[in-house]
């Protein structure tokens with residue numbers, strides 16, 4: 350895979366900078382990495398020779414000088430990303446610029462009967478890759494994000510609260526044995542935050558939170574430019590903080606978890622129960638249906654209160670929130686924002702912004718691909 354003994358740390362830093370800033374001049378790289386222009390010239394020469402990157406357009410660099418932009422070589426590596434949620438599993442194969450070449454998805458419920466979940470996943474991956482017409486041997490690394498808990502070594506899925514039977518799965522070793530390539534695992538909220546940091550809206554931000562709400566809630570927290578893990582690797586369990594002490598029992602074992610109050614299916618169910626109608630809450634909302642408005646306002650308040658607590662604790666500059674429901678139910682986004690500003694400490698929220706995640710419904714699978722690429726560069730080049 351590599352053409353010599355391995356890249357040194359400066360080469361890796363330059364490579365990552367080119368990967369995350371598509372089309373960047375040597376001068377800008379030197380500025381970002383605080384290295385001398387001469388050093389960048391040497392390093393980039395090697396990296397170009399070894400086809401990690403190439404020179405693109407010559408652009409005007411100010412005061413009449415022309416600068417050449419560097420781009421990463423899309424064909425140098427290929428990655429497989431796997432986003433395992435509590436409801437849906439998404440696959441994607443991407444090139445070295447993380448452009449998705451092939452993708453597919455299926456419901457977790459399809460594997461309900463499978464006694465060996467890892468084996469069932471391996472079969473799904475093999476048929477996906479075969480259908481894509483890509484030789485398995487041409488893939489360089491696999492990244493896996495899960496809406497659940499992984500062990501400290503990030504080798505084992507310990508638990509996926511919304512998917513019974515997905516406990517203690519030795520997924521990294523077994524995938525590695527089967528596919529003969531590096532395999533990386535992390536919690537999905539963290540892979541999504543990593544993606545936001547590398548390629549999204551958080552490139553120049555050191556303190557932020559990425560939270561995704563689908564059938565469950567995943568969150569990743571960056572503090573001082575590094576991801577927060579905690580002593581048991583469980584930091585960011587936003588979905589399982591108590592939002593209603595009298596609420597119903599959650600699959601995690603606790604009662605009244607946020608995840609049982611604010612997810613798309615729960616909002617839909619709540620709308621149906623209160624209105625007695627079967628239609629979609631998003632359509633009802635478009636017609637200014639009172640019940641739909643009420644359900645969204647209540648959910649936005651619950652989510653906003655939870656996030657305001659997070660804001661008071663961690664003082665992020667930005668919260669990125671993702672999930673189809675924030676696009677389908679705009680009032681939910683607005684109410685969440687209003688509640689955070691209302692409930693959060695005014696000094697904590699004075700420069701806070703709330704944004705949609707950069708890659709929307711692709712955030713999860715691209716996050717897994719980003720984990721594969723980033724870890725591969727640091728551990729295998």
Ligand SMILES: [Zn+2]
Pocket residue numbers: 510588589590599600601602603606608
């Ligand atoms: Zn819970």
